Amino acid sequence: MGMDEPIKAVEWQRVLNEVKATYTSHLVLYSYQKYPAHEYEGFKKTFSALAEKVDLSAALLWKWGHWGKDNFPSKQRLLISEIESLWPSFRRWALSAGAQFTPEATFQWWDKRLGRLRYITIAYLTHLIHPLQVPIIDQHNFRAMNHLRQTPSAKKKPSNWCDIVQLKLFLKEASERYQRPDSEFDKYLMMYGRALKSRKVRSPRKEQA
Incomplete structure (x- = not known):
């Protein structure tokens, strides 16, 4: 599924199942001391x-x-x-x-x-x-979005205006479907994306055949 394609209903169910299983455990990791x-x-x-x-x-x-x-x-x-x-x-x-x-x-x-x-x-x-029109974007919530969407060959970091638009659309629909404020859902994406990065760093490299 490419980034420009809308997420189908059956795929949203898969996304929301993953969110439901990981939401609370990742959201609590957000530090209000670090980000007051x-x-x-x-x-x-x-x-x-x-x-x-x-x-x-x-x-x-x-x-x-x-x-x-x-x-x-x-x-x-x-x-x-x-x-x-x-x-x-x-x-x-x-x-x-x-x-x-x-x-x-x-x-x-x-x-x-x-x-x-x-x-x-x-x-x-x-x-x-433009806080009401533009979400915060960084490599973490961008990584989380791509992982949840199972975007093939996704780039590692956002780099243009279109990436912001894609995140905004995903964040809006995902937070509405999960029935949580988008500002809270974004914090979840940030921490979920950080965990994904840590997981990749800890994973051993596969030996070449």
Whole structure:
């Protein structure tokens, strides 16, 4: 089943059976100490309001899992500074763009200036600016989605706008079918995807014939 194909009813049953068997045990692994909810809600509020001053450093450290840490990679410090320098320009564009101020246009604006190697950060900024339209995406929930969908030859990491759209559609329908909030279901996907990665790392390599 390719990523562009809708999931059939019988396949949804298989997905939901796996979710039912793993949901609680993985959801409890999500750390609100590492990813504090109150601060995250504050980031979404200020970024989506296109506030003149937003706490980019705190917001990015939250996403990178460095909340409360002073020692994090210097390249990330440089990226924070770069994004801080770009925020006024983005804000001017967004406030004057009118109907062209869409989630995809926001993603493309940051992508053009930061480059493909910063995909996860670009997608996260787009999420904060359009929190109701764009989910957080990373390699973990992307891996979880592909595993649950049994996507053949799935790429390991998300890399473009279409991947965000696919995750949004899957997250919306899966959370509705499982009758849980999509924000909670996304946390499950994140932890389920992390467990899948750990499982693959621990698996011994097969010897070549």
